[in-house]
Amino acid sequence: MRKAAKALTGSRTGVGDKRSTILRAAIKVFAGKGYFSSKVSDIAREAGIADGTVYLYFKSKDEILRSIFDQAMEDFISEGKRELKDVSSPPDKLSKIAGLHLEKLGSDRDLAIVFQVELRGSTKFMREFSAAGFADYLDIIRATIEDGQKDGIFRDDIKASTAAKIFYGALDEMVTNWILSEQSYELAPVANDVISIFLGGMLRQ
Amino acid sequence: MRKAAKALTGSRTGVGDKRSTILRAAIKVFAGKGYFSSKVSDIAREAGIADGTVYLYFKSKDEILRSIFDQAMEDFISEGKRELKDVSSPPDKLSKIAGLHLEKLGSDRDLAIVFQVELRGSTKFMREFSAAGFADYLDIIRATIEDGQKDGIFRDDIKASTAAKIFYGALDEMVTNWILSEQSYELAPVANDVISIFLGGMLRQ
């Protein structure tokens, strides 16, 4: 995860890190003006390189967007797996997931904007995106809930996949509202409320 | 609401109804190819009119998208208010809202696609959109929850506005998953699960 993490963090970029620099620049530019309004030359300027250089690292503007998603998702999922290793109870796992989800996006507003807004702009992208890492993510949540149902601590009159979507949808809306909000507040703490309501509704009795 | 309702239902368009025809055509076209890929001439063709005629009814392509949202939202909110008039208990109100939300979008897939995908494509749009009817909608949910908290049937250790977002986010994700899903299933029934978990988490005791 080292490399991936560095990738989107953009760490004072050494020589071979031009790819990361471009990615960071793109996140900033996309977040600021939107994918369609952003010109490749905006990204290049932000990254401090020539327009053509972008194409030495990415095949197209489209691929840049896709790479932002892939990189961040890979990042997030591997970080998540590591953090979840020691947690065994399903409720605790969900808490951890909610926390990570909101911390991650709450600590990188530009990335959050790209995720919540730009990545949703086309069915085409949504499908690929859903087909890719996103489905994996939803599946981790689903599996956790299913475990809880098998253990008997979660009610099982609701399909785990439906419950997973509810959980994810709630988190997702927290992020969307946060980025659109005029006031600035900490996103991470909100995880508690989501968990509290969700578990309240799912825990047996 | 008369006009609005007819507008997006688009049936039996009378003589002066060209505006509605265009709006319906736009929903279909946007849903099919996405806002950015859709050309004004596509909409005109779908509506059976000349390109230039579109501009007699709308100032710009952008305004068409905005109008779709406004019209549908106005539609939905007024219909919602009417239906909620006779319901007084907050839990029942929320059930009604969830039901209407999923029925409405579940019965108009094209509109749902435009709502879930195309309307999210730009921060610019998201902000205006959030400023407009969307905030009203979220506020109705919030107020209902607040009522429940005042009545003492809902826990009040969670801010009503947060709970409202969780509720809305869950519903929203149901719709998004539905339009992206390869299998076709009924959307409306899912409302029960959302309500069940949400109330389970919010009802006192």
Added chain:
Amino acid sequence: MRKAAKALTGSRTGVGDKRSTILRAAIKVFAGKGYFSSKVSDIAREAGIADGTVYLYFKSKDEILRSIFDQAMEDFISEGKRELKDVSSPPDKLSKIAGLHLEKLGSDRDLAIVFQVELRGSTKFMREFSAAGFADYLDIIRATIEDGQKDGIFRDDIKASTAAKIFYGALDEMVTNWILSEQSYELAPVANDVISIFLGGMLRQ
């Protein structure tokens, strides 16, 4: 042939004649700077229209070049057939063909340049071009020679198709040299020399 003839002659273009105007402009521009160096905007400026308008009449820059060829070829072949109707002896036919060939191109230097130079710039184009009207042209010559062979006035120890290429090649080189020549001279009269040598070599005895 009426229409076609007018097309590349550009006759003070009435309303619907914009296509011809563009074609004439393109011939002039291509002849002046070469196909690859010519920008679509050069053609538009020469034609007195906006860049985009070009695309209302032609699908691409490439198609403009192809159209110049098609139009001129159609023109030439139909004119040729008409003129050859009354001529029956093979030698006279060849004389007529040589005369028309050099008159046609000799009276439209820009068109000649496009034909001799720009149309030869790529194997791709050469093949299509050869497949199209050009092959027809060569075939008319071949058939004429074959007739002469059957009549016994032309020697038949040389394949008609080879003789046709020799005849065509000689004419073609006359044109190429003419357009590259620094001195200006009349092209048409040269037809006599070509005919004289060719017939000298082909006529029996």
Added chain:
Amino acid sequence: MRKAAKALTGSRTGVGDKRSTILRAAIKVFAGKGYFSSKVSDIAREAGIADGTVYLYFKSKDEILRSIFDQAMEDFISEGKRELKDVSSPPDKLSKIAGLHLEKLGSDRDLAIVFQVELRGSTKFMREFSAAGFADYLDIIRATIEDGQKDGIFRDDIKASTAAKIFYGALDEMVTNWILSEQSYELAPVANDVISIFLGGMLRQ
């Protein structure tokens, strides 16, 4: 001619022969995709060197094309002069020329393609090219014909320069047809037909 001859034959390239290697590579690449579609990096790859290295031997892509022509022309003319030394009768000389012309190009299809197609792609190039070795070539033919006219074996009612173009044009078309032909046949033997007709038309009586 030594160097030149080796240059375009490109075989057994010794150490300092990188220039020839590049030239051969360019001929192959140009023949395959056309001058404009060929990238300098294609040539470099074909030659097995780095892009930048090309520029140590040639000033520009354009110069590569020019060099191919110059090299081959120098090659051909000096080879021709050598071969023609022992031939004195004008008809025999022309036979020799025709034979060499078609043998040379008939034995190097890639080179032939570059000569017949790529070198004709621009008036600019055509002019330089005509100014250079090409004019020399045509002049050798002209002089030979003139000799025949002085000797009284060729008719002199046709200008030698015109007759030369006819002769050259016929040969040139043989080559063009050969490279565009779908069937593969030997090019060299066709020289006989050209000579036969041409001499038939030029020899007195």
Added chain:
DNA sequence: AATGAATGAGCATTCATTCAT
């Protein structure tokens, strides 16, 4: 009101060429 021909600004991408190593 309606038309649809005309407009022209706007942009992703390519690729010949350079130059620091």
Added chain:
DNA sequence: TATGAATGAATGCTCATTCAT
């Protein structure tokens, strides 16, 4: 000599919008 990463100028084409009819 050789490299190949970096450059940045250059352009065909699209399409929202206008406006004369």
